[in-house]
Amino acid sequence: MGNPTIYDVARTAGVGVGTVSRVLNNSTRVSPETQEKVMSAIWALGYRRSKVARQLSTGIQHRNIGAIMPYITPPSFVERLRGIQMALSHQDNDFNLILYTVSEPDRQREQLLTIIDQSTVDGLLITALNISDEERSLLTQAGIPFVLLSDECNGENNCISPDNIQGGALATQHLLQLGHRRVAYVGDAFPNNYGIPTSELRYQGYLSALESYGIAFNSNYVALGVHGEEAAYTLTQALLNLPEPPTAIFAMSDIQAVGCIQAIRAAGLRVPEDISVIGFDDVQLSRYVGLTTIRQHLEQSGYMGMQTLLEMLNTPDQVLPRQLPPLELIVRGTTQPFNPVQGAG
Amino acid sequence: MGNPTIYDVARTAGVGVGTVSRVLNNSTRVSPETQEKVMSAIWALGYRRSKVARQLSTGIQHRNIGAIMPYITPPSFVERLRGIQMALSHQDNDFNLILYTVSEPDRQREQLLTIIDQSTVDGLLITALNISDEERSLLTQAGIPFVLLSDECNGENNCISPDNIQGGALATQHLLQLGHRRVAYVGDAFPNNYGIPTSELRYQGYLSALESYGIAFNSNYVALGVHGEEAAYTLTQALLNLPEPPTAIFAMSDIQAVGCIQAIRAAGLRVPEDISVIGFDDVQLSRYVGLTTIRQHLEQSGYMGMQTLLEMLNTPDQVLPRQLPPLELIVRGTTQPFNPVQGAG
DNA sequence: CTGTTAGCGCGTTCAG
């Protein structure tokens, strides 16, 4: 049933396995004619040599590090990927980077099991995924060190995350300080499919900032939907149609902020003259768009995550817990002080 | 010298290897106390079981596909990655995706050799890299199928590329049709470090378009430098200081076009009122910036590349050569007809 | 130049 082996090749070529191995490895010590016989046998049988057997025999150990995340191409993941990549190349380990994407939330467990079962990786970097206690112990049991790039850590030292609540507060405070009072929140509906509480945490920050400024909470100003530019666009349209539309919007991510801005412009209004918009993340795009936002050092978090994982693999004894630099308000061109004239909406 | 094996563990635990294997695999049929003995032996020796041996023994074959490219995070690579990823998940193969980045051009050969030598991958997708004849035959000899995502194919059917010359002509023609006569080219100095002729090809297109419109070539309007936004910015500044500055710029990539635009604005001029700018690639960013550009279907090229590689791996008999859809002019907001008033520069 | 044989480290029988 299985694929043909060197023994099969040797037999049909009428030679010994050693010879086959030799031609496979370009050992020059083979006569041209036997070489030819072997080659044709290989071709006839469709033989392909087994990676694993070869590796076991040669003793060559190539180590793999897996990085698993829901997506790889949205800006915020690209940034982290860059950091991951940098950490990997900086300490020129000979680690291979294997990328896994969790195509559907339901399949996360299954994928993790496969990874563990096939023992494909020596370490795992888990990004923006919610790992159950069972999954954790499975990983530990299998002896696979892992670190979490998460949105909420409970004091674990193999976990790195920004302070999303504080970030949400920071963004909202900026708007409030500018004099805005009708401040909306545009974010993902929570809990989302992957069980990540990002939106909820930033929303909590929004709430607390409102409270510390003594501003009454208005549920009409909370617009939740699926993640992405399009949804943010639609959500914003609804916001603009309110009897008293907001004069400022805090979008939980830069990409959603862009959606908000486009909706505002499509409605014939200007940013920031008529409505201020602040995002979150500070992905590369935001620089080009001139978006005011909260920088959460995504690239660095990827870097640190990979760095600690490498430590866990190389010197398991002492891994130092790392901490991200504090969140930063980056003021660019999409927010400005509240102007009493505005709000004619 | 090597790492401890189950034999070592068995010996120090005073049991047989079979028992060790059982506790390693959660076989419940082990008495709690021997289990305990084994565990502590494992811990004491710092034992970690060998992936390869396990795989060889269980017969589990996990196949790896490698994707190698100079970088992974610039927009044009992200787009291709998305396509690669999609192709991989669409036909739910159980292939792992291993990402390699060629940190330095000089190390490309070395990295390829390592990949071949360690027989890490079953197939290789080579993106934006110049592969020598020797490297090709090394790959072939090792039985590793590969496909090229390149910028110039010589009729090979394991190679996918856009028609860069035609694209360059397309972009330039657009500017010319709008009435511009002083048209500049901003691109990478060629040949670049990785030996990729992209810039040169698009430049050829630029030249041919100029010629077909009977416009004299002016070397002052050709600005070449390292790739990236910053360099394009500087290059553009020089262009603007010319006695007769260009009224339109063709930048060989979107990211460079963005650099041009920023330089123009920094000089107090407007795009497109004072100077028109067209890019190349149509990466996601361009949509947000409203950049006129040439769409080269990057995502689709990644998809097609992975698709044909999978075919080569699964049904080596017949792989159909694929062809990218034609390049497309995408007119957005950064180009407009030449206005005789402009050029006061 | 070539056939034979002994491991590589682990899982899994098969007897105890």
Place this chain on the structure above:
DNA sequence: CTGAACGCGCTAACAG
């Protein structure tokens, strides 16, 4: 419940 022996597919060392 546990220990011993075999085999996974290949490489390398050793005789011819």
